[in-house]
Amino acid sequence: LMLPRRPDKIVVVGGGYIGVEFAGFFQGYGAEVHLFMRKDLPLFGFDQDVRSHLCEVLVERGIHVHAGENTVSIEQSRGGKLLYRTDKGTEIVADNVLFATGRRPNSWDLGLEEAGVKLDPDSGKVLVDAYSKTSVDSVFALGDVTDRM
Incomplete structure (x- = not known):
């Protein structure tokens, strides 16, 4: 993973431990992070209480968690930004989109x-x-x- 600069805004797709880790990493470096996942909570397969608590912590840290949403499209927009769309109608313009989907x-x-x-x-x-x-x-x-x- 080599980026020429820290993104101001990034979309991370995937609620597994790699997606959650990268969301935290980018948020820690000051990026606005939008974490999208298909399930209602991150870390499918882990203890339910741990998953719920983790989701609360992500939100408290300022990560925008979008549960139950699937990618529909990504388009290049003006100025090189990416327009990310989901099946629930969410649209985010971001510098980067990172897929950590398995x-x-x-x-x-x-x-x-x-x-x-x-x-x-x-x-x-x-x-x-x-x-x-x-x-x-x-x-x-x-x-x-x-x-x-």
Whole structure:
């Protein structure tokens, strides 16, 4: 991520921990931040009380939280600014738009299936048990390749 200068206003799309982290980062450096997410609260999959408290803290810090909104379009406007629109009719003119909308395991060409490691046929994530063990007793998998926290 290399920006020639700090944006005065930025849209961050994605309520996961990466989107929330970048929203806080840019707000801390003085940018006006608009955080958009599809869900009603950030950090889907985390404890409900933690999610609610985090949302309150984001708002207290001055981050504009837009819950339950989806991107419809982004257009270049006058002066190089970006016009960001959502399905709820929200329009924000910003210097930058950052998408932090998820990650996908990159496991298809590693030869894991040939070694007996089972992958989810749709997503490519490595299937693991509660202890991160794969279908091969001596092989464990952690991180993004398992698509879980």
